[in-house]
Amino acid sequence: MATLIEHSSILIIAVPLLIAFLTPLIGMASKKARNVVVISSLAFVAFLVFTLARDVILNGIHIYTLGAMSPSLTIPEGIMRPVRIILEVDGVSVFMGIVVAIVSLVAVIYSLSAMKGETGQNKFYTLLLLMVGGTFGMVFTGDLFNLFVFLEITSISGAALIASRTRFADSQEGGFKYIVVSAVASLMVLFAISLLYAQYNLLNIGALAAAMQYTMLDRIALVILISAFAMKLGGVPMHMWLSDTYSVAPASITVLLITTSQASMYALMRMCFILYGVSLDLAVVGWIVIAIGILSMFIGVTMAVRQTDITRLIAYNCVCEAGFMLVGLGVGIAVLGDATVLRTYGTMAINGAIFHMINHALFEGLLFLVAGAIFYRIGTRDINQMGGLGHTMKLTAVFFLLGALASSGLPPFNGFASKILIYESVYQFNPILTIIGILVSIITLAVFVKAFFSAFTGPSLPKYEDVKEVPKTMIAAMTIFAVIIIIFGLFPGLVVDWIVRPATDALVNQASYIDAIRGAMP
């Protein structure tokens, strides 16, 4: 067991990749075997993630040096800096790992029946596993260039999966848009990495953070990094691609796309808090992030009001919710330098933002799965053509209502638990931001109530009379999300104590991240 934990961080990344390489070969022999292998490997990975998370939260940062004589030998003899690629797993990483593990398992279970009858299923599952492995790699790695490589893996497999319904033109266009945006964003990331490399001759995040001088060139790199990752997560000046891609992808893929966007947000946090840390112009960067967040909230919700396409509506809601997280993070960055303020409300704001990340993945995931279920049965995404679906698809209607209420931040669901943390802390920073946030939440509620009534209530339309409830595996996938949403809503304190607070501590404590690299010096 000790060896398993020692190697677990690499196994979590490598097992999905290994199974992805195997999937085409198994799939040729037997479809059932392929499905079993895919699900069991992801379950095994989820198990590893939970054991690793327990270990990291109890015993501190987990280090794994690839290709060295021993995993903890970060710095070889005769040189004072890391040479090999190092995986560095701290509280935030395992938090993101938990999100990805849950969501990927649900996505595969949902795909089992949602993809039934489509051609090219072997390749579908291969790409899905690659995307999961890439996301794990993004959140676990401690090396900048490695981060870039995994970013590319997720974006390429993601683009192919978005385009998977080849009979519709708009899904191809969504895939095209996604890959162009990701390619440009990741090339900008690479350019910023090369600027950092040029000055310090380092690629390791912890070592770079220790060496950081914050010269003009570093500032240019920071601006490029922030804008590139903001582009990948759909922050407002570059949000146009998000609704186009989320709305055309199959529902199970959209759920995974949310987690890859959040991995980009994780990378943004990693850059701001760990790589640059207190050497930043904290107030300026904090306010830039807050401004992106407020704009995302505002534009996301106003665009959502106008949509008649249910998935585009949810996608704009995603932009809006990402705004909440950015505001929380921005407040955290702005007060990072002041220890007393940080203790009074700074950590609370970061807690709220991080807790909102997992909640966001859960309720937006549930909403997208519901939209996918409706599309699976009636073949349209237009709200105006729906009506009376609640009579035949009772469970689906309940799930939609659950997701919508959680998303608008009503108690007792999980969205409330995290939004209240953000509201309280941001109010002490600047009351106007909180008022905007509450207003946006109310409009979100109105949007979803309207959508719910026009889609699910009313007399059942004659053309949808023989619509049945969706297959059992899809119901099972949605149930997993719904149950977690309710549990998180009822016991938010436990969740915050167990997984959110360690993540926040890891973020605000730049020194421990750096020491973990130095710690094993010979």
Add this chain to the structure above:
Amino acid sequence: MRQFFAWLFLVVLMVFLVIGGFKMVHPFGEPPSAMDQYIIDNSQEQAGSNNVVAAVVFDYRGFDTLGEATVLFAAVTGVMFVLRAGGKKEET
């Protein structure tokens, strides 16, 4: 209007980067090289390879190469997936 802002963005970005390239990067031909010099000195002994780049690609940064191979695998699978015949088979 949109064109104007795009031009403005492009010009400002380029001016910044050109100044950065001229003034702030180390002089051409004299890079800081602590990590790279270590690899150059030790690759023959540690990785047994005369070709230092091969030692970096497959030993020191082998994990990147795994990622790179995965990217290529994903792209080829993606090409075949996107260009595959047929959408949904008839449900039977």
Add this chain to the structure above:
Amino acid sequence: MSKIVRTVANQLMLFVLVFGLYVIVHGHVTPGGGFQGGAVIASGVVMLIVAFGSGQIKKSLRERRLSVVESSAALLFILVAFIGIGTVFFYNFLVGSRIFGDIPPTGTNPGNIWTGGVIPLMNVAVGLKVMAGLSAAVLALALFSGGEEIE
């Protein structure tokens, strides 16, 4: 294409293959390696596609078979990395052993192919993978543009 082009392409393919294999196998001693050699062979395949047309090539080189080769090569690569997990993932466990285990003298030397540990194995795996992958991608694009169905 005309008969001259086809004949020349046919004859050239042999040299392209030999050169590509040389670049792959000597990757740890001379400039080159798996990616470069694989790309050389794949460009040879592209030359054949241009000369003979994708329909003709399809009869002898199915993209389904190519993707099997690609998967197996990727598996070989990741398995070699996995064997190192006795110490650490990606550990170069063959340096100093009897297979590819010689250590070259420090400094300039004439070169010895029996060195490099796992590097030659990984070069071969990556070479096969790049060759099969790029050929499959180009073949799929060519077939689809020619209006034929794929799988």
Add this chain to the structure above:
Amino acid sequence: MAEILSGNFPLVAAIVLMGIGLYILIFRRNLIKIVMGIAILSSSVNLFLVTLGYRTGGIAPIYTEAPEGPMVLPVVQALVLTNIVIAVATSALILSLVIRIYRHTGSLDSKKSRRMKG
């Protein structure tokens, strides 16, 4: 001036190339040209990286029959090798998507297709 030109001129060349790539991405509407823009952007980053690793009078970092002289930095070369393969993979996937879009809409103009801007 001569000093500047001999100094960091290669880096500036890389940045100008990057400007060309971004110009194409922002102002061109043809889908194939967008693919080209990404390729140019990628090449500019590669050029930038390789230039960073150059040492005056340097030789290739390969010990087999090596001449005298300092070796250029190997890590950047490995990074560029990775990035080249990634660029190839990206272009292949984008081209396949472009072919599909062309089949559906019969046009390569991004304005013609329904939801595409930029």
